[in-house]
Amino acid sequence: MVTIMHDITALNAARHFKVNTKSKAASMEKLSSGYRVNRAADDAAGLTISEKMRSQIRGLNRGSQNVQEGISLIQTADGALVEMHSVLQRANELAVQAANDTNTDIDREAIQKEINEITEEINRISSTTTFNTRTILLADQPVRINTSNYSNITMNDKVAAPGHPNGAWGKVIDFSGTGPDNILKLADKRFSVTCSDNCKQTFNFEFTTDTKSSISVQATPGSPLRPSLYVTIGLNEKGIRDGKDIVGKIFELVKSEQAALGVSGGGSETLIGHANGLTIDGGKLIMYSRDGGPTYHPGMGMIHADELLVLEEDLNIQTKARSHDSITLTIRTVNSDTIGLSDLSVDSYDNANKAIKNIHSAIDKVSDYRSYLGAMQNRFEHVILNNDNSSENLQDAESKIRDTDMSKEIMSEARSSLLEQAGISLMSQHQQDRRSIYNLLNNI
DSSP states (O other), rough: OOOOOOOHHHHHHHHHHHHHHHHHHHHHHHHHBSOSEEEEEEOOOHHHHHHHHHHHHHHHHHHHHHHHHHHHHHHHHHHHHHHHHHHHHHHHHHHHHHTTSOHHHHHHHHHHHHHHHHHHHHHHHHHEEEETTSSSSSSSSOOOSSSSSSSBBBOOOEEOOOTTTEEEEEEEEOTTOOOOOTTGTTTTTTEEEEESSTOOEEEEEEESSOOOEEEEEEEEEEEEEEEEEEEETTSSSSTTOOOOHHHHHHHHHHHHHHHHTOOOSSSTTTTEEEEEEEETTTTTTEEOOOOOSSSOOOOTEEEGGGGOOOOOOEEEEEEETTEEEEEEEEOOSSSSTTOOOOTTTOSSHHHHHHHHHHHHHHHHHHHHHHHHHHHHHHHHHHHHHHHHHHHHHHHHHHHHHHHHOOOHHHHHHHHHHHHHHHHHHHHHOOOOOOOHHHHHHHTT
């Protein structure tokens, strides 16, 4: 039946032409982009799955880079420790040389000078070996003391204590580097001061996580006329946020107990004991031997501050995209103090042999840390291999969901193109049929 008002044949041909054109366009998009899923409508479930896989893949790749940076840090530290081993071997050679009694005192003095320089070089390596500006042989220290020796510190450096003449003997414990980010590293650490090498009186300072600081003065066993001092700084006390607050609180507490300490003749000075003064300068706590007090001699006012030293610091190496999926790399403080070389002396046969023993122990400690770093590097390399393997397999799985099957899509595009061309041809032929009706009407 030929009709005019409803040309069903044309409508059918147009509908199929539209479908084929849309199918061809979709195939062209997939072929040109390389992706089967270009929008959520293409495969809603597949898009969700593939995006999760992409997150894993990129996290694994970034994790491998993180671990490689950790390996670079380890190699930098190990390189510095190689040199530290080298200078320790030289120190051992010198100590063995000094243990020979064919040496004179002058000879041993010359050997001592080189050993002292070696000790200083060990400390320099520790404090200057960095990776991305981070020290990697020295854990982050909230406190600094103006000496290369953290233990058995004698007050033998001249400082200009505020309000006192230049030349007052003293020692500075610098809390200026203490801030909100590292203040709690002082928790459970302590330091103490003794009035002299043969004095039983002590002044004890301790840091806790308490919310209140305190001070007490107690009788010293064997020395009832000279009481000992005990100061506890609560790091969570309101108003204590940094090093300046800490030294201010210490000074405030000690000043409040001058009478109980039994000090005299101090005037405007704040004293610890009868010979040692205490003052502050910003974040610096300064202890000094008073002008007019006893003449300074080695052993006077000994500060035992080795427990303020932070021995280890953990670095987290993120290995994957999941939260807290990391490996902990421990940075150790490796200097003359931590390896037991703070007081090397070769001025006699016995001391030289003691030095040999200490140097051997130091070599073992450096070797132990190098072994740890080597083991961690091997572990990191396995992590990289595992990450790369997982990333490859996930990439393959994601490809099956997301990527275009080129051969299949080419065939689909070719079919759609042929059908589209056929539709154009048929609609053209149909137009000829419509013209025949027009011509027929004209002849009536």
